[in-house]
Amino acid sequence: MNGPHDLGGQMGFGPVAPETNEPYFHAEWEKRALGLTLSGGALGAWNIDESRHTRESIPPAEYLGASYYEIWTRALEVLLERHGFVTSGEIDAGRKQVDGATPKRILKADMVAGVLAKGGPCDRPVATPPRFAAGDKVRTRNFNPTTHTRLPRYARAKSGVVEAVQGSFVFPDDNAHGKGENPQWVYTVVFDGGEIWGEGADPTLSVSIDAWESYLEPV
Amino acid sequence: MHDDDHHHGHDHDHHHDHENRYTDMQARVRALETVLTEKGLIDPAAIDAIVETYETKIGPRNGAWVVAKAWSDPDFADWLRRDATAAIASLGYTGRQGEHMRAVFNTGETHNLVVCTLCSCYPWSVLGLPPVWYKAPAYRSRAVIDPRGVLAEFGVTLSDDKKIRVWDSTAELRYLVIPERPDGTEGWSEEQLADLVSRDSMIGTGVASMPGVAA
Numbered sequence: 001m002n003g004p005h006d007l008g009g010q011m012g013f014g015p016v017a018p019e020t021n022e023p024y025f026h027a028e029w030e031k032r033a034l035g036l037t038l039s040g041g042a043l044g045a046w047n048i049d050e051s052r053h054t055r056e057s058i059p060p061a062e063y064l065g066a067s068y069y070e071i072w073t074r075a076l077e078v079l080l081e082r083h084g085f086v087t088s089g090e091i092d093a094g095r096k097q098v099d100g101a102t103p104k105r106i107l108k109a110d111m112v113a114g115v116l117a118k119g120g121p122c123d124r125p126v127a128t129p130p131r132f133a134a135g136d137k138v139r140t141r142n143f144n145p146t147t148h149t150r151l152p153r154y155a156r157a158k159s160g161v162v163e164a165v166q167g168s169f170v171f172p173d174d175n176a177h178g179k180g181e182n183p184q185w186v187y188t189v190v191f192d193g194g195e196i197w198g199e200g201a202d203p204t205l206s207v208s209i210d211a212w213e214s215y216l217e218p219v
Numbered sequence: 220m221h222d223d224d225h226h227h228g229h230d231h232d233h234h235h236d237h238e239n240r241y242t243d244m245q246a247r248v249r250a251l252e253t254v255l256t257e258k259g260l261i262d263p264a265a266i267d268a269i270v271e272t273y274e275t276k277i278g279p280r281n282g283a284w285v286v287a288k289a290w291s292d293p294d295f296a297d298w299l300r301r302d303a304t305a306a307i308a309s310l311g312y313t314g315r316q317g318e319h320m321r322a323v324f325n326t327g328e329t330h331n332l333v334v335c336t337l338c339s340c341y342p343w344s345v346l347g348l349p350p351v352w353y354k355a356p357a358y359r360s361r362a363v364i365d366p367r368g369v370l371a372e373f374g375v376t377l378s379d380d381k382k383i384r385v386w387d388s389t390a391e392l393r394y395l396v397i398p399e400r401p402d403g404t405e406g407w408s409e410e411q412l413a414d415l416v417s418r419d420s421m422i423g424t425g426v427a428s429m430p431g432v433a434a
Contacts, residue, residue, distance in 0.1 A: 008336035008387065009364045013357040016372045018419075022350045024274055029248040034273070034348075035266025036252060038315075043260060052338055068339060068354040070244055077251065086254055094250030096257040109264035116272060119314040119344070122391040150389045152336050154363065167319075169391055186390050197364055204382045207363050210390035 001053075001146050004060035008154040009197070033069040033076075040076050042115065044104030045083040048122075049176035053148035054078050124183035126168040130213070132187055136162045137219040140189070140211065148176035151215045155207075159219055160191040163208065171212055184213040278347035279418035281312045282395055285345060286421065287412035289322070290400040300324070303395065307345060317344025317393055323386060324397045325423075330381055331396045332370070332423035334362035335388040342393035346418055353422065363387060373424045396420065398427040 025031050041051065054075040056063075063071060080086045084101035107115060132138060142157035143149075150172050166188055170181040193205030255261040285307055289296040298306040303320040307313075320342060323331040335341065336359050341349040352358050361369050366383045370376070377383070386394045398420040404412060407430075419425030 005337055007356050007359040010356070010360040013355075013360050016352050016355075016358045016361070016369055018352055018373055018424075019350065024348050025270075026351070027245065029245040031270040032248045032252055032266060033244075035269040036248065036255065036261065038269055039255075039261040039265055055338065064356060067244075068351070073244070073248055073251070080255075085260055086258065090254045091251055094253050096254055100258060100260075103260060106260060106262065107265045108262045109268045112265050112268035112272065115315075116269070116277075117314040119316065119318040121318040123319060150337060152387065152389060154336075155387075155389075166321075166390070166392060169319075186392075188392075190384075202365070202367060202383065204380070205366065205385065206382070207385045207387060209387045210392050212390070 001056060001148060002144055002153060003056035004058070004063035005052075005056040006153050008152045030067075030069040033073045037072045037076050039107045040080060042105060042107035043083075043085065045085070045101070046079050047170075047175055048120065049148060049170070049172040050178075051075060051079065052172070053176040054082075056148070122170045123167050124170055124181055126183050126185065130165045130185040130187075132162045132165070132185075132213070132216060132218070134162055134164055138162055138187075138189060138216040139219050140215055141217060145173070147173065149173045149215075151211060152209065154196055155189075155191065155209050155211075158191050158195050160189040160195065160208075162216075163188045163190045166210060169212070171214070173212070173214075186210050186212055187216065189216065273343075273348050277344065279345075279416075279421065280413070281310075281347070282342070282345040282418070282421045283413040283416035284310060284409070285312070285322075285395065286397055286416045286427075287409040289324075289397050290404075290412050291409050296324075296397075299397070307395075312344050314344045316340070317342045319392050320345070320395060321392050322395045322397050323384070325399045325426075327399070328382055330370075330377055330383050330423065331394075332362060332366050332383060332385045333388065333394040333396060334359060334385060336360070336363055337387075337389060340388035340391075340393065342395055345395055346421060350418070370424065373419060375424065375426060396423045398425075401427050401429050403430045 055071050058074055077091055081088055086100055090097050139159045140156050166186045168183045169186045171184045174180055174182045188208050189211045190206050190208040193201040196207060256263055289299055299322040303322040307320050325331055339349055339354040363385050366385055388394060401415060415428040417425050420427050
């Protein structure tokens, strides 16, 4: 979707503000928000793609005005409600009011090290060979789905070159919406800066994205 | 927005509350944690363990060791080029947001810069949690269109003829920039070399420190 998250090339946000010796957390609640988000994911009711889509579905005026852990927290509340674990009334009240859905698992302290070390690999085998090879010229599709996609707006309907075949991975556009993992080949596609940004583009610039096969058409 | 139109008057106060309830994030998150704990859905001790892991165990030092080894050991550098996931895992750095790694090497001709324009994808297992600026709109919007301007704000000035390659992490691949090894470090130990490698140099918003200047 063309949501507030799709920021590449937007203007007006001002300078980047690096912070010397930045702490990992700027408030205590950020620590809990991180832990709650990872613990929520461990319940097994949603995947990373649904989680990302929930964040990008926050209305633009709220998304762009929120700190990152606030975005995470808002999305976590939506996910918990959607999957029947809590009600908004319970969150407002700060206490249990009803029984909710039963999770697949609950992340306990003694599981944390193993779960973090294992991660959640997203590579999956596909039966067909890759459609494109390194060196192939391709064009990204021009679409504007209202659903989740990982093809950023700035890189749509652009011509580039396949630099590498990266393997086959879960297709987020389907996986975010409960339509299955439906893995596809993923390619690193490189674009000349001028192809994307046109007049005035930095002549030394090239930009690459990692694109699922169905985002690409042969040129 | 049919629902909003239909319920506007009725829901006005509710929406108002809904916005305001986020003004105190400390209270909001505490309420959420309390509910989830009462319902048996989370273990607060697990949250403590997650926070402790990312505050004390997983940070940019992991990545610095990868870079130092790449500078010191051509075979390891070659392995990184071919299969960064396996090469990095051989040092014990595996897991969440580092499941699929790629290493990209700066050269005399090309400087690499990593961004995630769509969210905040970042190689947690080798760099730890990302800084606020990496996740913020200013960086995510400009890194792909004005990387030289962004670099200038980090105090990095590249020569005019240096090529800039921006890697937008739009899939599950996580990128680690291998900065150029500073001159004057011949014969240095991996530990000495790792001290020259900053987090920013592994994102591409910095370069490795020169000898005698701490990273």
